[in-house]
Amino acid sequence: MTFDPSQNSTLFTDQVVVVIGASNGIGRAAASLISHRGAKVIIADMNPDGLKELAAELNLPANQVHVLDVSDQIAVTNVITSIIKDHGKIDALVNSAGIVGQSNVKVEDLDWALYEKTLQVNLYGAIWLTQQIIPHMKKQAYGRIVHLASIAGKEGNPGMAPYNTSKAGLIGFVKGVAKELAPAGIIINALAPAVISTPMNSNTSEETLKYMISRIPLGRTGQASEVAEIIAFMASPACSFTTGFTFDISGGRATY
């Protein structure tokens, strides 16, 4: 590989980038930034209103917008098939779809159906998306896959067993799959944010937020635009010698 400093490898010229969970928060900011960096972005989410707003903002035609519930394996297969049919390839996947699930509940009191639902969205959805996309990336011997994990998957938050389990599972999934995919030229990483100001945290109590911020050396919550910057790097050709890793974006909370 030759290094040409005049080439900007953080751009997405001629690339197709799929962003899942694009209706809100981190996914929305990432889709917007990656689109402004030159990609043809395909946005998907289960929330059609947010998709409509973002599609209007980015001026996207209907075949770049998909309503998708990632906890439905058949729907995941159908959407990826339809993207390939319409656009011919997928250079990068950013998967930001996620739910908190039950929180502030002791492990012995958790509702199993809700536990499973959190795993289906946060973990199985990520696995199914990866499985569907890999064959297409292998054909072009290039690909970037970014999954949103969480500091909860590294440290574990009390009262949030389903979320912790899903994110720790995702971190483990990415580690192993990276080693399988490295010879094929495909790079896969996770990202572990601490607390970011998005709709996901809109119901978090003042007291919990205060506690979370007290653990962040930078003394504030992160912004979706800040997370989008690191995602854009991870999804771009510039991220070429890091795979299987969980990047940190925690304001200094997790220095490991």
Ligand SMILES: NC(=O)c1ccc[n+]([C@@H]2O[C@H](COP(=O)([O-])OP(=O)(O)OC[C@H]3O[C@@H](n4cnc5c(N)ncnc54)[C@H](O)[C@@H]3O)[C@@H](O)[C@H]2O)c1
């Ligand atoms: N905000 C934080 O503090 C924080 C911290 C750590 C990790 N994360 C992770 O980052 C990711 C994005 O979080 P966010 O803060 O932007 O949340 P958000 O709630 O603002 O956005 C999540 C998006 O995922 C979509 N979504 C939910 N379930 C879905 C499903 N079944 N199928 C398709 N789309 C679905 C929602 O409609 C929404 O648009 C999540 O995976 C989350 O766990 C967030």
